[in-house]
Amino acid sequence: LMLHKGMSKAEAFEESVRMLDAVKMPEARKRMKMYPHEFSGGMRQRVMIAMALLCRPKLLIADEPTTALDVTVQAQIMTLLNELKREFNTAIIMITHDLGVVAGICDKVLVMYAGRTMEYGKARDVFYQPVHPYSIGLLNA
Secondary structure (H helix, E strand, O other): OHHHHOOOHHHHHHHHHHHHHHOOOOOHHHHOOOOHHHOOHHHHHHHHHHHHHOOOOOEEEEEOOOOOOOHHHHHHHHHHHHHHHHHOOOEEEEEOOOHHHHHOOOOEEEEEEOOEEEEEEEHHHHHHOOOOHHHHHHHHO
16 A cells, blocks of 8 residues: 555555455454464455455456355355445455355356356356256256
8 A cells, every 4th residue: 555555554554444344354453463374264365356456456266265254154255255346336246156156246257167168157157057068057956
């Protein structure tokens, strides 16, 4: 923030606290003095999301944002991403192998295999009326 936005150290600290609050980090100000190993997996994910949004990007690329998180925390992170998408007016490209994760948040879905697009369309069309055999196989797995 000091480099990208020309903030002072104190301003950058306060903006970081605000962003941790935005990602629903409990006791955000207290967390600023903690080390990464003191955070749970879900808290670490929230920190990374906060860091990604600090400069207010138009596009956020979330690569496997819920991997290694338990189901409850996965749902919290996906709800958070959905809220932040609206609040920050940010588009999100979600990269995941977990179709259940994208079903509730994505407007459009692109199914890839070996680096090639197999199917692309509105999420409801791809999930409820898949056309490509690979998409059908994924959904039946």
